Each structure stands twice: as structure tokens, then as C-alpha cells.
Amino acid sequence: MEPSRPALHPHHTPSLFLAILSVPLLLVLCYGWYIWRSNLAVDGALLFSLLAITIYLYEQNTQVHAEKKVCIQDYKNLEHKFAVLIEHSNDAIVLIDKEGTTTYASASIKPILGYSPEEFIGTSPLQFIHPDDIDTAKKNLLSLIHHPGKTIIGTNRIKHRDESWRWIEGVATNFLDDPTIDAVVINFRDVTDRHLAQAQLEESEEKYETIFNLVPEVIYSISAPDGKFVTLNPAFESITGWKRDEWIGKPFLELVHPDDQASAKEQFFKGLSGDPIQRFQLRIRTKAGTYRVGEFSSVPYKNENGIVGKLGTARDITKEKELDNAKDEFLAIAAHQLRTPLSSMRWDTELLLRDTRDDHVKTVLERVNGRAQKMAKLVNDLLSVSALTQGTVEEHLQIADVKTALEPxxxxxxxxxxxxxxTLHTPFSTQEALVRVDPQYFPTILENLLSNAINYTPDGGDIYIQITTTSSEVQICVQDTGIGISPEDQPHVFEKFYRGHNANTLSAQGSGLGLFVVRSFVKRWGGDVALESTLGKGSTFCIHLPIAKGSTV
Amino acid sequence: MSILLLIEDDNDLRGTLKELLQQEGYEIQEATSVDQAMTCLQTSQPQLVLLDIMLPGGKNGFDFLESIRKDPKTKDLPVIILSNLDSEKTVAEKIGIQGYFVKANTPLNTIVSAVKETVKK
Structure with a gap:
């Protein structure tokens, strides 16, 4: 497209000049013919001079004309160059005169705002600006027009030809006192996407800020490898009593209970090597000097330089721990109080049984003794169930040898x-069978299987206890020739308080808790319990546990 | 005749154990608290201590155990714990004991065997 051209152009002058020059040339030629005919020498010299001058002038004219032609071409090229640059730029350019009317609009205005340049020329540049932005825009334009050389940068919403609003960022400069431009030049671009992205970013930052500030858990970040606090949220202050800036920049280990510091350090470095979410408990020192227990969740924190720290949350579980401890204390006292008279009852009957020769007395004493033992077992089961249903129980697993645990x-x-x-059959080999279990409850679960075997086997029967080891697991099987468990009962025997339909035939009076306790603990230790049984023939219970590497404590 | 120091505050239990062990031929010294037990030790040298954990007077069985283990005269004195708490076994083993039995779960015969084995050594 040809740009509009300014008025003056040295287009027609060279041919006019030539035309003017041709007249004296003709006269000279006529006079020259006359002189030659009349043989006048002086006239000849004069004629010659005139001719020389004419030729000289002619040459000059041609030269100027040629130079002018080059000049014109250069100018044309330059104009074309700028036209191309302007028209192909992503930015649009608009020129505004001192009355505030658009005198020029580049082609790029069409892709940006949908209008053709013609629709812009002759109008006010403010006509498409959003009503909320128009006052500021008007003020800016007015101020700009009255201050030559001034530049204003602004972002406004402008209506696209398709009626949608676009965010337009413009740079406007006053060139009114530059005669070659004589306009206010506005250079602008569409920044709608950038604006939206910014708005979304601000919104999500606001959301994060809200969570960070209001959540009742501690949110923290620690730099690596120096382990210093980088960020802490307000919850830190309300939970620990410290002000945040008392700890930002300081090493986190100093806040941890001395007994927990080794473990805290280990967790910190373990997480840096890229382990996924870690969960652990630590005691943290409050400003008052007391300790609160926190349940931590932490992840490694990455940026373009790799893993640069840890990010995490901590929940205050001090109350829960206190509750657990109180519960433990209560249970211990309750168990102790129940167990004391039970031991006394049991031992007194056993004391008499050592001496008595009277069969009748013996029988009755054995009954009393048996019940005392059963009540003691019930207390054991209740304590076990309580331990299982506890919330945050820390596992105290140790390596134990099965035979060593079974023998007593x-x-x-x-x-x-x-x-x-x-008859008890115990074909134990001397080989060690090591498992990783809680030493407080391992004897309990073994005892449960043994006492079940005894209670549910009629007089004269057999009980087989076997320990088998494979490369990956240890199997402890207790087999009896007892009353067995029906197929209907088998899927349910491990449920809390479930007793088989035939369970009372031997007046066994179990609690229904024994097998529940066995399975719950075995599962916790990574194993399982299997049952095989035939009604009237007997049952076999097998505990499978993963084999432990190492040695017993 | 071997002397056994029996530290148990429940009268019935203490009575039964005393009767049992006297039958087995041991001389029994009794104490119902840690302080009483420490006084006993000043005047006699038992071959074995049967120790309960829950005791009156502000000091429990572990306080007694730690005290005697610190004293060079009694640091190797054998101790068997007879308690109705089962949560303390691991802790006790760390300090150093020759047996730990939950009274309600343990028949008298087992206790007699354990005493015989320990005193013989």
C-alpha cells in the first residue's frame, strides 16, 4: 500500500530546464551558421565561447539532475523501509495533533483492536476507552499535549471492534515541537493475556496468603544445608510463644528438644535426598521453656538450582499425647488393681494345690484357679485391645527369637x-527364628493361640507347636485335635467379641478378643494369620511374620 | 540357708509368697516400701530380691533398683521383678534384672523355678 506523500516533489523541473535551454542553443546554431557563411573571426571566437558555456551549463544540469534522481531514490527507499517496519510491527502507532485528533494510524491497529486505520483517523483517540479508565486517559492526554517532549506510559481497557475489552499498554510521547513529526506519537500493544495472568497470579497469591496466615498449623520452610528457618507463619507465634523474627535465619535444630535433635537431623537430611513426604514427631521448645509435641509433614523444596531446602507443616499434638499418656496411666492403674486380687486368688489356690491329697478339694481348687487365670487373660486382652485402638502409638519393635519367646x-x-x-508336641530345632515384633505383646499373641488350643481341645488330645523358617518368613503353627471351627464361623473368628457356635461346648468361656488381638498385632508387624479347621477334628492356626535381619537385643 | 528379700506392699500376695518360699526352704525378709527395703539391706545380705514396682511412699521399684545398681556393694545383687504392669519389662531389662513376671499371668511353680535357678548361680 502506498503511504500518503507530502506535497512538493522535484519531478517536472529537469525537462522544463531542457526546454528552456534548447532556445538559446538554437539561436547559437543559427548565428554560427551565419558567421561561418560571413567569415567573421571575432564573431567566431564569441560564438565558440557561447557554445562552450552552453555545453558546460548543459553538463552541470545533467549532473544535478542525476544527483537529484539518486537523492529521490534514497528518500523513496528510506520511506519504504520505515513504512514496512511500521506496518509489520506488532505494536500499532497512532499520531495525534495538538487538537487531540488522530491524524494517522498504522496498519497494526487492525490485528490489535479490529478497526481499520481509516476508522481511527479524524476521531478522538479516547472514543473506545472503557468508561472507568476514560477520566485518567483524558487527563493524561491533555497534560501530554501541553508539555512538549513529555512521555506518559499507561494501560487502559479499550473496546475491540468485536465489543470485547482488551487491556492496551501505550507509550505516548509529545513530538509537537518537532517539525518533521508535529504530533503526539502513541505506540501501543495488547497486554490482555499478561494482565489476566497477573490477575490470576495475584488471586492465587492472595489465597495462599490467607491459608498461610489463618491455618492453625505451623507452616515453615528451612534452607539447606544450613538448616536455617526461611519462612514461618503466624501460627508459629501462637503455638510456641516466640515471635517469628526471633527464629528466621536461625538454625531450626536449636528449637528441638535435645533428645530429639539426632532424629530431627536425620529426618532433615533424609528428606533432602529426595524422599517423598516424610512424617515424624518432634518436641519443640516454647518461649516459656516447656516442650510441645508436633506431628510434622515435610517435603523437599526445589527451584531451578535443585533441592534448596525443606517445606513443611507441623500440627500441635501435645494435647493428644497427653491424653494418650493419661489413658495409658489409667489403664495401667486399672489393670494393676484388677490383677492384684486375681494374682492373690490364683496363687492361694496353687499354694493349696501343692499340698492337698484330697481329690475333691483338688478338683474344686483347680476350678477356682482356672477361672482366676481366665479373668487374668481377659484383663490382658482388654489391655491389648486398648493398645491397638490407640491413636498415635509409636512402635517399639525389637528383634526376638520365636523359640525363646515360646518356651516360658x-x-x-x-x-x-x-x-x-x-500332650504337647514341640519339635523345635536349635535354629534361630528371628522376627521383628513389639516385645510387650509378642508373648500375649502366642499365649492366645496356646490357650485357645488347650481350652478348645477335650481331655486326652494333642497340641502340636511348630516353628518353620523360609528365606523370607517365619511361620509359627499351633495345631490341636479339638472341636474345630465350622466353615460359617471361620471367616468371623478374628472379629472382636466373635465366638464360634460350638465355643461353649467345653465351657471354655472365652472373651472373643483373643484372635482379634492376634491378627491385629501380627498385621501391624507386617505379617498375617492363617486358619485351617475341620469341625470335630481340630484347628491349625499359623502366624506368618517376615524374617528379621540382625540379632536379638 | 539362702536369704530372700521380698518387697511387696499387698498383704495377701506377700503372705502367699512368704509361705511358698519358706516351704521351699528359704529365709524370707519382708519390706513394704523402698525405704524399708533399703534399711533391710543395711543389716543383711540377701541372695535375691523379689521386687514389686508399684509401692507406696513416693518411691517405686525402679527407684530401688537404680539405687542398688549404683552402690558398688549391691550392684550385682540379683533381682526378679514381680509386677502387675507389663509395660515396664523393656525398661527394667535395660537397668539389669534376672527375671520379670506379671503376677496375674504367672503360676507359682514358674516363680519357684526362677528363684531356684537364680540363687543357685
């Missing part, structure tokens, strides 16, 4: 099994 228990059940004339 077998000793204990000997008297009971002798009473019923049951």
Missing part, C-alpha cells in the same frame, strides 16, 4: 494341659 509360655500352660491330659 509352654512352661506356664503345662499345668493346665496336664490337668486335661493333653
Amino acid at each position: 509360655l509352654i512352661e506356664q500352660i503345662k499345668s493346665l494341659s496336664d490337668q486335661k491330659h493333653l
